[in-house]
Amino acid sequence: MFEIQLSAEVLALVVSSSFGALHLAFLGFAVAAVTLSWSTRAGLIGRAVGIFAAAAFIVGSFPWLTPNWWNALVAMSVAAWGVLLALATVTRAES
Template sequence: MVRDTTPRQAVDLRVHRWLMIVGALLTAAALLLLSLLPGPPAEAVAMTAWVEHGRSLLLWSNELLFFAVICWGAGARGLFSAGLAGPSARIDVGGTALTVALVALVVVLLAVGRLVYPVFEIDLSTEVVALVVSSTFGALHLAFLGFAVAAVTLSWSTRAGLIGRAVGIVAAAAFVVGSFPWLTPNWWNSLVPVLVAAWGVSLASVTRTENSGDATERTSTTD
């Protein structure tokens, strides 16, 4: 038996879209703050001074990432789980890639948090600080690669058609290049977070749900 979506379910879909949009915007803001940091020094002995110099940027980026991961994860899970009546390899791959990206951002969250917040007043040696900083950028690399895979696969499941797929491919290429922030100029590192926001908002806005062509966003379930 097929039944229409209840008003409560329609509201839930809109809430999940907005959660995903807010998550993408918060993620972009956090990554933009990180991009404003000067390049880390190559010498481990200078790393502590680099952290102190960028403490405010690291701190605010850390706070934003916490809420970003929660919002984006909750929004994507609700939106994509409501989007299909059956299994989809593209959704599975894209959802897994997005999950990998968000988990990598959690690693960034933990690493940056350890740099800016004291834990039992334990001082970190310069070598440990250098390791944590390099791990932060390694996790960022993984996050952008996850976003790249998600951009390609999830864009195939939107209402935007060929335009959406083209946008997904372009976004994926930008994310792959942006996954090497130690090789790219500062202006590019600041541009990539803006692209993350644009892609995330676009994806949340045009992701297909069952019978998404219906203005009332009806879905159907089979008993």
């Protein structure tokens, strides 16, 4: 496996496949952010955060057009959105 010489075409294919997978994943996160924020008990603030997260995911799905700081911010918003969703869907035992 080591010392394999890859051509420029193969490297272009690997990079474009990676960016394509990232693009598709963030578009899926955008759909999930809107859908899950409406289906949980997050309330109005949770829905607003879900819409904001979806907008960030859509813009973040074009990493070749945005600066690196924005891409890092989008990655952090994925984590923050997941934590908010987990906290909003905590089930409590009924007494």
